[in-house]
Amino acid sequence: MSNSGLLIDQVNSVAIDNEGVKWIGTSCGLAKFYGTNWIVYSTNNSGLMDDLVNTIIIDDDENKWIGTGSPRLAKFDGQNWNNFYVLFSSLPDYFVLEIAMDNEGAKWIGTHKGVVKFNGSHWIIYDELNSGLPYNMVSSIKIDNDGNKWIGTYGGLAKYNGTDWIVYSTSNSGIPRSYIISLAIDGEGNIWIGTSGGLAKFNGVDWAIYNTSNSGLPYNWIYSIAIDNEGDKWIGTSGGLAKFDGTAWTVYNTSNSGLPENYVRVIVVDNEGVKWIGTEGGLAKFDGIDWTVYNTSNSGLPNNCIRTITIDDDENKWIGTEFGGLAKFNGTDWNVYNTSNSGLPDNQIYTIETDNEGNKWIGTYQGLAVFNEGGVVISVDDKNINNTPTNFVLQQNYPNPFNPNTAISFNLPQQTFVTLKIFDILGKEITTLVNEELNPGTYQKDWHPAGLSSGIYFCRLQAGSYTQTRKMIMVK
Numbered sequence: 001m002s003n004s005g006l007l008i009d010q011v012n013s014v015a016i017d018n019e020g021v022k023w024i025g026t027s028c029g030l031a032k033f034y035g036t037n038w039i040v041y042s043t044n045n046s047g048l049m050d051d052l053v054n055t056i057i058i059d060d061d062e063n064k065w066i067g068t069g070s071p072r073l074a075k076f077d078g079q080n081w082n083n084f085y086v087l088f089s090s091l092p093d094y095f096v097l098e099i100a101m102d103n104e105g106a107k108w109i110g111t112h113k114g115v116v117k118f119n120g121s122h123w124i125i126y127d128e129l130n131s132g133l134p135y136n137m138v139s140s141i142k143i144d145n146d147g148n149k150w151i152g153t154y155g156g157l158a159k160y161n162g163t164d165w166i167v168y169s170t171s172n173s174g175i176p177r178s179y180i181i182s183l184a185i186d187g188e189g190n191i192w193i194g195t196s197g198g199l200a201k202f203n204g205v206d207w208a209i210y211n212t213s214n215s216g217l218p219y220n221w222i223y224s225i226a227i228d229n230e231g232d233k234w235i236g237t238s239g240g241l242a243k244f245d246g247t248a249w250t251v252y253n254t255s256n257s258g259l260p261e262n263y264v265r266v267i268v269v270d271n272e273g274v275k276w277i278g279t280e281g282g283l284a285k286f287d288g289i290d291w292t293v294y295n296t297s298n299s300g301l302p303n304n305c306i307r308t309i310t311i312d313d314d315e316n317k318w319i320g321t322e323f324g325g326l327a328k329f330n331g332t333d334w335n336v337y338n339t340s341n342s343g344l345p346d347n348q349i350y351t352i353e354t355d356n357e358g359n360k361w362i363g364t365y366q367g368l369a370v371f372n373e374g375g376v377v378i379s380v381d382d383k384n385i386n387n388t389p390t391n392f393v394l395q396q397n398y399p400n401p402f403n404p405n406t407a408i409s410f411n412l413p414q415q416t417f418v419t420l421k422i423f424d425i426l427g428k429e430i431t432t433l434v435n436e437e438l439n440p441g442t443y444q445k446d447w448h449p450a451g452l453s454s455g456i457y458f459c460r461l462q463a464g465s466y467t468q469t470r471k472m473i474m475v476k
Contacts, residue, residue, distance in 0.1 A: 004038060006031055012404055015056040015064070023064055025053030030066060030076075047081020048074055055403050055475075059341060067399035075342070082373050091116060092125050092391045094345070096363030099353040100141040100149070107353075107361060108149060109368065110138030113391070115151055125390045132165020133158055140183040142191075150191055152180030157193060174207025175200050184225035184233070192233060194222025199235060216249020217242055218262075226267035226275070234275060236264030241277060258291020259284055268309045276317060278306025283319060300334025301327055310352040310360075318360060320349025326362060337371070344369055367396075389413045389442060394461040394468040397447075401473040405448040408433070408459055408470075415439050416464040422447060422472075423458045430457065449474060 006026060013025035024031040029042035029051045042051050050068035057065045066074040075082040091111060098110035109116040114127030114136045127136050135155025142150045151158040156169035156178045169178045177197030184192040193200040198211030198220045211220050219239030226234045235242040240253035240262045253262050261281025268276050277284040282295035282304045295304050303324025310318050319327040325338030325347045338347050346366035353361045362369045389411035397406045408420065420434035430452070433445045447459075454476045460469045 004033070006038075006040075012053060013055045015058050017058050017062055017064075023056050023058070025056050025066065027052050029053065030056070030064075041076075047076070054405065055399055055401070063341070065341075067402075082371075091123075091368060092127070092393065094367040095350075095365055096368050097139055097350050098141045099351050099361050099363050099368075100143050101353055101355055101361075102143050102147060102149075105356060107355075108141050108143070108151075109363070110141050110151070110351075112137045114138065115141065115149075123389075126160075127390065130390060132160070132167060134167045134169065134178075139181055140194075142183040142185050144185050144189060144191075150183055150185070152183050152193070154179050156180065157183075168202075174202070174209060176209050176211065181221065181223055182225050182236075184227055186227050186233075187231060192225050192227075194225050194235070196221050198222065199225075210244075216244070216251055218251050218253065223264060224266045224278075226269050228269045228275070229273055234267045234269070236267050236277070238263050240264065241267070252286075258286070258293060260293045260295065265306055266309050268311055270311050270315060270317075276309050276311070278309050278319065280305050282306070283309075294329075296324075300329070300336060302336045302338065307349055308351050310354055312354050312358070312360075318352050318354075320352050320362070321347075322349075323347050325349065326352070343371070389440065392461075392463055392466040392468070394459070394470055396470055397459060397472050401475045403475050405446055406472060406474075407444055407446050409442065409444045410461050410463075411442050412438055412440050412463060414464075419460075419462045420445060421460050421462075422449075423460065425456045425458075 008026050008028040010027050011024055015023045022033040024033060029040050030048060030053050032039040041048055043049065052068055053066055055067040059065065064076045066076065068074065093111040093113035095112045096109055100108045102108065107118045109118060114125050114133060115138050117124040126133050133153065135153035137154040138151060139154060140152035144150065149160045151160065156167050157175060157180050159166040168175055175193060175195060177195040179196040180193060181196065182194035186192065191202045193202065198209055199217060199222050201208040210217055217237065219237035221238045222235060223238065224236035228234065233244045235244065240251055241259060241264050243250040252259050259279065261279035263280040264277060266278035270276065275286045277286060282293055283301060283306055285292040294301050303321035305322035306319060307322055308320040312318065317329045319329065325336060325344060326349050328335040337344055344364060346364040348365035349362060351363035355361065359370050359372045362371060390413050391411065392413060393411040395409040397408045399406060418434050418436065418438045419432065421432050422430040424430055433447060452474065454474055457472045457474060458469050459472055
């Protein structure tokens, strides 16, 4: 420190860019050293969200990707900072299919192992065993004006008011099938339910059913429902797009419109009333007269299979694809985020929601990520929370790859004897991080390997009869 611009002697990572500039990660920020000059970036003077810099990687475009002590990843292009926040959390399953946000800012997250409420610091898991949820595989969540959560599962529809559960299925209601795919709520409070056997409308008392036999629906599998400012319903099916004004039906398909593919996954409506339609063959924009199609051949779209779309307050379109990651489209320019250039945990994007702070909550096949170009802000308070996990879970270590240290978290739903051990790729035990009886809760252990070479290591959690192993990569 006495002979340089470093604020501290502890150096965690060093990277050198194409100009020979040294980028140095420390526990007091990021230092840039070129020639005889030093610049130090910290939380006080830059977009860094944490001063503990564990790792630095420089990509082909000379962007610096900076892994910090908190579960945040920063990207710095020399002028601008972007931040990803990867939630290593109490999620019961990494497959995140749906996200909804209530009036208090809490996130309701649908997974294949139940629905989760996250208030910014605490998690509550609802599943078949501890709640009225009829089935653990959650496909859709919508919240009405009274704060009721309507949760579509592959085994029925649930309504949850915060205390009581009501379940609707083929055996006790007018739902045509219990396999629920999509939900929407109109301006009159009617619930529109897309199933594998047609479309249902429920006003709280009466049911109306629409299918290929009694309506203009082109197909009975309903993947998406959007409601425009006129109250018209736009219904995406695997056989085309239908518009229903309450009386008449209009069907759009590849034969009579600019729709690029009949398999319609998602529909959203922007402030101008323009429909943005995600299909298995690209993205379509329809203003009521003209069609514009975006695909991998004529735009920056990374993949033609569109899973989800959301529109932020600036009218940017955020488009989640099947295998190509996340795309942002401002009407002219495209930005693409994927696992190779961002903190996304997976390139299969199933849901995106924007909260009041401008954070994008991104559900993927391998977990939940939060992104905000201006820096992630998470601030929700709910003191009436039971934070005891309901499942044994060994989280993926963070950061990964890592150098010189990494954090490993795990959840215990009950008191049990726990061992947490590290092994090399040959199965040789390297160290034991935990070897004791632990109470229910969420735990984190930091691993600071010394004298070990770069490569693949394995972390194994043994908690009673539960065992899970995670692969970790150390780079030097």
